[in-house]
Amino acid sequence: MALAPLMRLRLLDAVTGMHPVDAAVRCLAVACQDLADPADLPLGQRDAALLALRRRLLGDRLRACATCAECGEASTLELSVADLLERMGGAASSPWEVQHQGRTLSLRALTSRDLAAAVAAPSPQRARDLLVLAALDQDEDVHPEPVSEELAAVVAASIAEHDPGAEILLTGSCSGCGEPWSEVLEPARFVTAELAHEGARLLADVAALARAFGWTESDVLELSDARRRAYLDLALDMAG
Numbered sequence: 450m451a452l453a454p455l456m457r458l459r460l461l462d463a464v465t466g467m468h469p470v471d472a473a474v475r476c477l478a479v480a481c482q483d484l485a486d487p488a489d490l491p492l493g494q495r496d497a498a499l500l501a502l503r504r505r506l507l508g509d510r511l512r513a514c515a516t517c518a519e520c521g522e523a524s525t526l527e528l529s530v531a532d533l534l535e536r537m538g539g540a541a542s543s544p545w546e547v548q549h550q551g552r553t554l555s556l557r558a559l560t561s562r563d564l565a566a567a568v569a570a571p572s573p574q575r576a577r578d579l580l581v582l583a584a585l586d587q588d589e590d591v592h593p594e595p596v597s598e599e600l601a602a603v604v605a606a607s608i609a610e611h612d613p614g615a616e617i618l619l620t621g622s623c624s625g626c627g628e629p630w631s632e633v634l635e636p637a638r639f640v641t642a643e644l645a646h647e648g649a650r651l652l653a654d655v656a657a658l659a660r661a662f663g664w665t666e667s668d669v670l671e672l673s674d675a676r677r678r679a680y681l682d683l684a685l686d687m688a689g
């Protein structure tokens with residue numbers, strides 16, 4: 450079922466001016482009230498919820514673009530959200546254990562809360578360390594020293610294995626030169642951008658109908674999409 454017009458504007462309010470990590474959490478909080486705090490969802494689950502929301506709003510077909518690093522040719526990829534959701538697999542069951550240098554480490558999936566803390570870190574290096582410590586459920590104050598490359602690699606690989614939906618890798622080959630490419634699909638970034646775009650389009654419809662017929666925002670939002678489009682056509686005819 451498509452999202453009601455009022456919900457589309459509430460989603461626009463939720464994402465406007467926000468960093469994609471915060472925008473993703475806020476729009477899930479607005480649209481999926483059956484979820485527990487979306488900031489605490491494993492990233493794979495968060496992104497699956499975002500893609501499901503995107504499917505409800507804009508349908509299953511998704512177009513992704515990639516630019517070849519070799520020759521600069523742009524490739525377009527047609528994707529199905531349902532296929533992506535299937536590929537992302539089940540939810541991560543945290544915590545799990547992994548062996549590293551003779552020790553058993555307990556790891557958990559990363560969440561938007563962890564990402565938000567990392568975004569605020571003073572350097573990319575520190576951001577990475579914060580994510581590793583978060584996955585290990587260790588306090589950064591207790592471990593102020595840098596995390597080793599080996600440990601960071603072990604933790605990253607283990608997260609990719611246990612929360613496979615946390616990174617969606619698209620691969621293909623360039624239609625110009627045949628060079629293979631891969632691109633990470635970031636639902637937090639593109640779904641929230643799409644939601645903002647949809648909301649802005651609806652606002653433009655509201656403004657056009659208010660101008661043509663003197664209706665209020667709530668008058669317009671009560672119309673179905675089909676009825677709104679029909680009135681927009683009539684408004685255009687009147688103006689012409």
Ligand SMILES: [Zn+2]
Binds near residue numbers: 521623625626627
């Ligand atoms: Zn190319």
